[in-house]
Amino acid sequence: MMEKGTYSYKIEPRDVDFTLRASLVSMCDYILQAAGDDADNNNFGVRDLNCEGCSWVLLRMGVEIFRRLEQYEEFTVRTWVNDVNRMMTTRNMVVCDSRGETVAAAITQWAIIDIEKRRAVDVTARADFSHVVRNEPSPIAVPLRIFAFEPETTQMRTVVYSDIDFNRHVGSVKYVGWMYDMLPEEIVMYKEIARFDINFIHEARLGQVLRIGMSNGDSSMFEICSGNGQPVCRAVMSWKESGLK
């Protein structure tokens, strides 16, 4: 059983919003960066898979934010894999501030795709991941499986250059930003994110026109679809009172 990987980062000015605290998008960025750094250190990172014509893709993610980090705060992300099967691996993250307090936690599920065929391959056939599996439970509940719903408001969006990542599709975290930017002011100003769940269903590529649908109740639901109605991803944001702004 390997030791958990621990990675240190700092909240830079580009990571904060107008409250001078890390945005949900930047926390997702660091969580995924830690996943990439740890996979690299264990020789099954994107670079290693690329050599075999494969890449990691994120299927589902759940993130809980207990306290939003402030600008210039240093923090660590501890990450470990606790499940591997043919379909996917489960990777966990615990984010701690410099006093060792847990400020966020995440659970992510990943598949391996064949880059040319854009199709999932057997994770266990790529390599023997069993030696990296750590028998420690996930810090938060598994990512929600999110079903279709009838959105109250919709917005159209064309996929542009800066949306596209190294996998030549819209980067996972881009969707998070689009969703957050659609929220009404009364949520952005007076609520804090408690938990965020997202399911990635189909890829979106450069130039595609997408429809972002949203419904706000106790939580905010999102569905992004392509022109023919095919779902690209769905997400739920659960709120708590902020009392801050």
Added chain:
Amino acid sequence: MMEKGTYSYKIEPRDVDFTLRASLVSMCDYILQAAGDDADNNNFGVRDLNCEGCSWVLLRMGVEIFRRLEQYEEFTVRTWVNDVNRMMTTRNMVVCDSRGETVAAAITQWAIIDIEKRRAVDVTARADFSHVVRNEPSPIAVPLRIFAFEPETTQMRTVVYSDIDFNRHVGSVKYVGWMYDMLPEEIVMYKEIARFDINFIHEARLGQVLRIGMSNGDSSMFEICSGNGQPVCRAVMSWKESGLK
């Protein structure tokens, strides 16, 4: 005379585009991050100015890219101030790869504003910056002063939550991304950025509707205006052939 500050960074997966090389936006991010890190280390960073109700704002920037860094490449940004007057300071950057080759260079001009009044204040009155001025010439030509022009194509854009930075206005680098995303495919696919100049004229705030105008010739010109036609910023991108994609 102080030693130049040198800051080390790495091109992360979130910094690259579909060519697996650092985007112009991410290079601007790192260049400005080095500026912030160096100002902090010299006790005249945003945090220090905030204590006096002030903040740095970027007026103009010129960036030349000689080679686009690849994903995971480590690099350094050396930065120094070589001019301070009542209106602004001039800060330079040289970006080197791990072999010590210069891959990019930048020149930036900064003013100090009173946060409440949103008005420029005398830079030299804030503190004695003279001890940080290094008598070493800028690595590239001063930022172009860019004049109004009649754009060929325009696009409207509403300022959303994630556009807003710690200064409570649209972050400098956001504009760069918006402009790049408007470029026609024949430029994005077959040209490389050689030089980028940008002038910041007025702030843009949350909810404002902006018009982005563009004209493409030997170089690409951009002007972003608010609803009443007041210019927010103007930029020029100069191209070289890529031969890469």
